[in-house]
Amino acid sequence: MATEESKANVKRVQVKRFKPEEYPEKHYLNQETGLWAWLTTVDHKKIGLMYLMSVAFFFFIGGMLALLIRTELLTPARTFMDADVYNQVFTLHGAIMIFFFLIPSVPAALGNFILPLQLGAKDVAFPRLNLASFYIYVIGALFTITAIFTGGVDTGWTFYTPYSATTGGSVMMMTMGVFILGFSSILTGLNFIVTIHKLRSPGITWNRLPLNLWGLYATSIIQILATPVLAITLLLLTMERALGIGIFDPALGGDPVLYQHFFWFYSHPAVYIMIVPGFGIISEVISTFSRKVIFGYWAIALSSLAIAFIGFLVWGHHMFTAGQSSLASMVFSFLTFLVGIPTGIKIFNWLATMYRGSIDMKTPMLYAMVFLFLFTIGGFTGIMLGALSVDVHLHDTYYVVAHFHYVMMGGMVMAFLAGLHYWWPKMFGRMYSEFWAKLSCGLVFIGFNMTFLPQFIMGAQGMPRRYFNYIDQFQSFHQFSTLGAYVMGVAFFIMAGYLFHSLRKGKRAAANPWGSRALEWQTSSPAPLHNFEHTPVIINGPYDYHKPMSEFQLGIATPHNDHHADENVSHTESEKEQV
C-alpha cells in the first residue's frame, strides 16, 4: 500500500479479473528442480512439503511404535519384549508423536504451504528463517534418534523428576533434541505472526481473514509464549543431570513438584498448539463443502484466541493428585471448565454452517464430520477429567490415555487428514481416488474407536497407564484394543497407497476443484512458483458463497522487483477503484 502513497500524486491502478490458469505447464514443483534446489529452497510451498514428508515419516515411526505397544499388551507380562524395552517404546511413541508429528503437522507442513496463498502474499515474511527452522527440526530429530541408539530413554515423554534426573539412558540427548526442536516451533510461529500482520493483500482486513489463519495466528501466539518455557525447563533438566544443580531433585535439595509446574506450563498450551490449527481447517472444509457462509465468524475467530489465552491458566489440572494446594486445584479445575465453552461454541457453529447448506460429501468433508464426532467425545471426557473428585479416581489411568487420543488423534489427526485431502490438489495438481479415500476413512474411524473406546472402560475400572504388566480382568479389553490398532494400521497403509498413486497417476486437478471462494483456490493447481502472477485484491469475505466466483479473482498487475519485468502494467488516469 505504501507504494501508492510515497509519491506526491495519487497513482491510479486498474483492478481487473485474473482467471487462474488450468493445468499449468510450469508451476512450483517443476520450476527449480533437483535435490540441491529443494534443500536450499526458500519457497514456503517446498518447505511445507519437506515438513510434510518429515511429519509423515515420523507418524509412520510413531505408529509402528504404537503397534509394538499394543502387540506387547496382548498378554499380561512379557509377550515378546522385556519391561525396560517396553518402557522405552512408550516413551518414544509419546515423544515422537507429540514433538515430531503433532506439533509441526498443521502449522509447519500444511500451514507453511497455505498461509501465504490465503493471504495473497508471495511468501512468508522471513523465507530464509523458514528454511532454517526446517533444518533446526531435522537437527532436533537427529539428536533424538541418536538418543534411541545410545542407551534409550524410559522416562515417559513427560520426563518427571527425580526419575528422569537419576535414571540411566540417553535422557540428555533426547532433552537436547526436543530443546533444539522447540526453536523450530518458535520460529515458525514468529514467521506466521509477522506474515499475517504485514503481508496481507489489499482488501484482506481482519474481518475477512480466513478462519484457518485465525487458527494459525492463535497457535503462533501460543507457540511464541509457551515453547520458551519448555526450553528453559529442558535446559534445567539437562543441567540437573550434567551438573546436579538441584532445582528439581529432592536428593540435592530441590522440588520435583516444581518440575511438574514448569513442564505443564508449556505442555498444556502445547495441546492447544496441536488442536487450534485443526479447528481452522475444519472451518474451511465445512464451509467449502456446504457451499455456505460460515456461521458465527467472529465467535469462531475470537474463540481461538480465548482458548489460547485461557489455555495458559489450566496447567495444574495435570497435577490434582501431585501435591499442589487445594486452592490451586480448585482454580485450575474452574478454568479448565471455562476453556471448554469456546470449544463447544465452535462445534455448534460448524453444525449451524451445515444447516441448509449444499453438502458435497467428498473425503475432506467426511473427515471433518468424523472430527466433529470424535473430538466431541474427547471434549466431554476432558470435562470428566476436569471434575476434581472424579479425576482423583481417573488420573494416571487408561481413561486419560483414551481422552487424549480422542482429542489428539480423533481430533487433530482427523483435521490434519481433512486438510491434507482438501489441499492435496493445490499442492500436487492431482486428485486421488474418492473410493479408496473414503474406504480408508471408514477403516480409520472403525479402528480408532475399537482401539480407544475400551480404554475408557479400562481406565474407569482402575487400569493404570504405562503398565507393561496388568491383572487378568483387563486382558480382553487390551486384546480388543490391539485388534483396533491393527485395523487402523491397515487403513493408513491404504491411505499411503492411494496418495502415492495419485502423485503418479491421479487425475489432473482443476484450479478450484471444490468450488471454494477462498483465495488459494483462485490460482492454478499446482500453485505457481510465486503463488500469484498479480497482486490479489479482495472485496469479499472468504465464505461469501452468495457472491459470484468472478469477484474473488480480482487483482492488480504489478511488476515485482525485477521479476516478470516484461509484464503489462496498465495505469489509467481514471479514479482508482475503491476497494
Added chain:
Amino acid sequence: MSEPSVIEENKSHVLHHFIDSDQQFEASKLGMWVFLVTEILFFGGLFAAYIVYRAWYPDLYLQASEELNTFWGAVNTAVLIGSSLTVAMAIRSAQLNQIKGLITNLYITIGLALTFMVIKYFEYAHKFEIGILPGSYYSYEGIAHEKANIFFSIYYMMTGLHGIHVLIGIGLMIWLVVKAKKNVLHSGYYTPVEITGLYWHLVDVIWIFLFPLLYLID
C-alpha cells in the same frame, strides 16, 4: 523514512516477496519484537525458579547474596547501560548515513560488551577458587545454609545464560561492522542495525533485573 532518491538507487536489499523497503523494515522489526517476547519467556522460567526458592528460603538469599561483589556488579550495570546508549547512537548514525560513525559506535559497543564479559570472568574465577561451583560441585563452607548450592545454581544459570546472550550480541555486532565496511548499510537500509539494537536492549534490560535480584538483596 528517507528521501525517494535514496530508495530509487538502493532497492537491492528489498526481497522479492515484499512490496517495498518500508514493508520489509516493518516486518523485520515486528519479527524481532516477537523474538524478544520469546526471550522474556525463556528467562522468565529462571525468574520463576528464583522467586519460588526465595519465597521458601529468604535467609539463604540474604546470606548468599553477600558473596557477590556488589561493586563490580554495579560497574557491569553501568557498562551495559552505556553500551545500550552507544548501540542507539549506532542506529542514529546509520539513519543519518554516517557509516564511519556507525562503525565507530559499533566498535565502542563491542568494547563495552567485552568489558562486561571480562568483569564476569573475574567474578566467576574468584568464586571457582573458593569452591562456589554449580550443582553437585559446590564445596564452599562459608554459608551456613544447607541449600546454598541451590542459590548458586540459580545464579550460574541466570548469569551464565545471560552471558551467552552477551556473546551472541558481540558476534552480531561484529557481523554488522563487516556489513558496514562493505557498504551494504545506508540510510535507506539499516534494518540489521535496528534489530540488533533491539536485541541488545533486551540483553541490557535482563541484566538490569538480574543485578538487584541477585546482588542487592538485604
Added chain:
Amino acid sequence: MLPPAKSTLAAETDALFNFINVTSIILLIGITIAIVFFAWKYRRRSENDVTPVITHNSKLEITWSVIPLILVLIVFGWGLSGYVNLTTIPDDAYEIRVVGKSWLWEFHYETGHVSVNELHVPVDRPVKLVMSSEDVIHSFYIPDFRIKRDVLPNRYSSVWFEATETGESVIFCTEYCGMAHSDMLATTIVHEQEEFDTWLASAGSADDNLSPLELGEQLVTRNACTTCHSMDGSILQGPSFQGLWGSERQFEEGDNVTADENYIRESILEPQARIVESYDPVMPTYAGTLDDRQIDAIIEYIKTLE
C-alpha cells in the same frame, strides 16, 4: 463401568461420574444426529444450489453458550465438594505409615510391625495413610475406594478413606517409576475391627510357629522379593534365586565372592554395596523391615533352590 464402591466416598464420585456420562451421551447423540441428518437432508442437489446467508442467530448462540456454562458450573461445584471431602482428613482417623520404594509398598503400623504389599485396615473406620517415597515419585491408588495420591521423596503426603465392607482390594502404583512399575501392586485387606485387632497383635507372631524353611518361603513372597527375583532361573530385574546359593558372584567392580550367608545378608541390608554384573543398582534396602530371624529364614530357603 466402575469398580465396586467400597468406601464411604466412592458413591459420591460415582454419582458425578454417571451424571457427566449421561449428560455427555445425550449431547453426543444430539450432535451426531445433527451431523448425519444435515449431511443427508442438505446434500447437494445441483451445482447451482444457492445457500442462505445465515451468519448469526443471537438467541441460539446465547443458548448454546449459557446452557453448557451452567452444566460445567454444576459439574465443577459437584467435583469440588467431592474433592473437599476426599482431602479433608477426619481428626480421629487411624494412622498407618506408608513407604513406597521401587518397587514395593511398606506399611508401618503403630505397634512397629511392618508388612510388605499388604495393607490391613479395620472396616467402618476412617484410616489415614501418611506416605513418603524413598526414591522417585510413586502414586498410591486404590480403585475400589476411589482414592489416589502421589507419594513423594523427602516429603509426607496423606490420603484417607473409610472402607465399608470387608474383603480385599487391589492397590496400584500409578506414577511411572521405572522397570517394575507395573509389578508394584499391593492388596488392601479390610477386617472387622476385632479381627483387625487380633491380626495386629499377633502380626508376625504367626511366623513363630513356622520352621525357618517354611518361614523363608513365605517371606520371600510377602516381601516382594519375587517381584524382581525369580525362583525358576528367569531373568527379571534381579538375579534368579535358583542356583544362587554357593555360586560364584561376579560384580561390576571388585573381586568375585561365593554366595554364602554373609553375602545374602549384605544383599538384603545393603543391596547397593555390590552389584552383580549386567544388573542395575535398583534394589531397595530391607534394613528396618526384616529382622535377623527373618533374614536367617530367607537364607535357609534360598539354600534349597537349585
